[in-house]
Amino acid sequence: CAKSGLSVRFQSYEMSGIELTQRGAAAEHSIDYGRLKKYRMTQEEHNGFAEYLNEARDWKFVIDTEMVGIEAIAARCRLEKRKSGLDVLVVDHLHLMPRKGVNEVAELDDITACLKRLAMELQIHVLLVAQLNRATEKQADKRPSLADLRGSGGIEQNANLVLMPYREGYYDSEAPQETAELIIAKNRDGERGVLDLVWQGQYQRFCEYEYYS
Numbered sequence: 397c398a399k400s401g402l403s404v405r406f407q408s409y410e411m412s413g414i415e416l417t418q419r420g421a422a423a424e425h426s427i428d429y430g431r432l433k434k435y436r437m438t439q440e441e442h443n444g445f446a447e448y449l450n451e452a453r454d455w456k457f458v459i460d461t462e463m464v465g466i467e468a469i470a471a472r473c474r475l476e477k478r479k480s481g482l483d484v485l486v487v488d489h490l491h492l493m494p495r496k497g498v499n500e501v502a503e504l505d506d507i508t509a510c511l512k513r514l515a516m517e518l519q520i521h522v523l524l525v526a527q528l529n530r531a532t533e534k535q536a537d538k539r540p541s542l543a544d545l546r547g548s549g550g551i552e553q554n555a556n557l558v559l560m561p562y563r564e565g566y567y568d569s570e571a572p573q574e575t576a577e578l579i580i581a582k583n584r585d586g587e588r589g590v591l592d593l594v595w596q597g598q599y600q601r602f603c604e605y606e607y608y609s
Contacts, residue, residue, distance in 0.1 A: 399424075402483040403456035405476060407469055409492035413459040421448040423601035430598065456480070465494045466510045477518045487511070489525035491546060505550030512554040526551050528560075538567050542581050558582035561602065563595055576602060 398404045408416060422429040425444030431437050437445065460472070469487070476482045487493070495503040508524070515522045527546045532538055540560045545551045552558065558581040565573035576595040580588045592605040 397484045398455035398457035399451070401456075403476075403481045404484045404486065405458045405460065405473060405482060406486045406488070407464075408459060408461050408488050409463060410488050412461055416459055417449075417452070419600045420452070421445050422599050424448055424451075426599050428598050429600050463494055466507050470510065470514050473514060473518060473520070477520070482518060482520055484521045484523065485511075485514070486523045487525065489527060490548075490551070491527045500547050501549075504548035505553075508548065508550040508554040524551075524555070533567065538562070538564075539577070539579065540581070552582065555582060556584040561593070565595075573597065578602070 406416065411419075418432055419429070421427055421444065422432055425441075425448050427437060427441045427444050431441065432445070458476070462468075464472075469485075473482055473485055490504065490507065493507060495507070497503075511522050511524060514520075526548075528540050528544045529546045532540055532544045539562050542552045542558060545558075560579040560581050561576060562579055563573075563576045564571040565575065574595050576593040578591040578593050580590070582588065594603045594605055595601075596603060
């Protein structure tokens, strides 16, 4: 989104800004992520990484790794929208967001409702990452469904679109590791279904199946 010219705010509770930059560079310039993490890149990969950093300097892309709650996120988004514009908010992820810890279900419902209102108020897109229940791993068919969203019916209720990536190879080492699916579990304004994807783990990215077949 930032590459296409949109203003993006990334609220990360999971990874540092350095880790996000490394993953972005690996995906964008086909840099082997294992070599990048160990600083053993080829000269071509070094050049690609430098090129990525130069490109990113022109992006409207803010990474915030402070452990703040929904109220602070909303306040920062309103300020950014007013001062410089904001198109997309990414939150990674819902279950790591600070909360009081009194009632997980009620608090997660409240967070998703607040993000929904924030999206409507500021006319922005909100991409919220959420975890699945551990019970999914015990199922014969491990493809996730809306019922597998962890701890809150508010995720399903408030989301316009629910996307669930799935790789059989994640659960079965004998299965093809590059095959993947993107399950469109909910689509308020369109059809549901499944898209075939290709997973390139060395570059930390999913790709369109038709392009790489």
